[in-house]
Amino acid sequence: MSMTIEKIKCIIEAALLAAGSTLSKDRMVELFAEDEKVKTADVTKALDILAEETEGRGVELVEVATGFRYQARQDYAEWIARLWEERPSRYSRALLETLSLIAYRQPTTRSDIEQVRGVGVSSSIVKTLLEREWIRVVGHRDVPGKPALYATTKYFLDYFGLKSLDELPSLAEIKDLDNLNPELKFDGEEGSEQSSDSSEQDDVNKSKNVLTEDDEENSGEAVEDSNNHSESPREINSTNHINESQDDSESGENASREQETETSKLESESAETTEGSSEGEEESESSLKPTELH
CATH class of the missing domain: 1.10.10.10 (Winged helix-like DNA-binding domain superfamily/Winged helix DNA-binding domain)
Known part of the structure; x- marks a missing residue:
């Protein structure tokens, strides 16, 4: 039928x-x-x-x-986007650049991507692409370390509405990554990495200038601190000398006072000894007198 x-x-x-x-x-x-x-x-x-x-x-x-x-x-x-309250997925420029290089240069390794971009490829980017099944490991390059070779999947083509890789725009037609697909959303926070070497060099130069200014300020503060520290020992030493002299004078006074006390004690003891000897002589004389009379 x-x-x-x-x-x-x-x-x-x-x-x-x-x-x-x-x-x-x-x-x-x-x-x-x-x-x-x-x-x-x-x-x-x-x-x-x-x-x-x-x-x-x-x-x-x-x-x-x-x-x-x-x-x-x-x-x-x-x-249609107003049907959903949640925000659409946003992808960083670094992620999209990595995905584009894999799509146009597949199969390729992580080091190849880093060489083209001029910056390292974050492990989280590769993990995200693998979890979304946009890329997969198709083998390993026969070099020391056996790095993984990455290629795109059919799910990558489905997401971007492509039937085959032949429908990808040529590199000559792509002037800006934003024009690759108007549906893509770039995340300002995650996509802070710049694709062009010139912009990266500008950022490096700016950071160097900032570091230079900070170094000058820190060096100036270090000089002031060194001056303050260089004067401090003198003040401390002079203070210590004054305290030591005061301690010496006080100890001298205490020693003289003790010496005077000991001298007065000796004088009083000698006086008592003299009185005791005189009394003994008087008693001996009195004891001898009756004998003579008798």
Whole structure:
């Protein structure tokens, strides 16, 4: 039992809307039973009719790397974006530059990308691209260290609405990375890295000038501090000498006072000794007198 093209067209249209993802021609053929005798040529004809019917409408039927899908036309993206309150994903310039180099130079290594960009490639950038499945490891270069070789995937083509790498614009046509895809959003904070060597050199020169000014200020402060420190020991030494002299004078006075006290003690003791000897003589004389009388 054969099926008309009109019915095949309606079934494929419904399947594309219900799938929520791309469908390949082979997958569409599998939707029909064997007795329905639907071939790949029939599916192709139905797709061509559907594409013609979307002309002048808000949606379009497009073919990407993994198959066919309906999508809103880019002309109405401004209004469609208002359906979602959350902000769209924003990608740094460094990430997009890395992705572009992989797309145009694949397979390529991380060191090759760093050599072209003139700056290091952050591990978080490579991790993000791998997690989004925009790139994958396709092998390792036969050099010391065996660095990984990266290439783009079909999901990369799907995201940017491309059927194959041949549809990428040529490097001569790209004057600015912003024109690669108008849907891309650059993050001002994450995309602080500059792609041109001249802008990077300007930043380096500015930083050098700032460092030079800071060094001059710091050197001036260091000179003032050294002057202050050089005068401080003199003041401390003079203060110490004054304190030492005061301590010496006080210790001298204390010593003289102690000497006077000891002298007075000795005088009093000698006086008591003299009085005691005189009294002893008087007693001896008195004891002798009666004997003489007797």
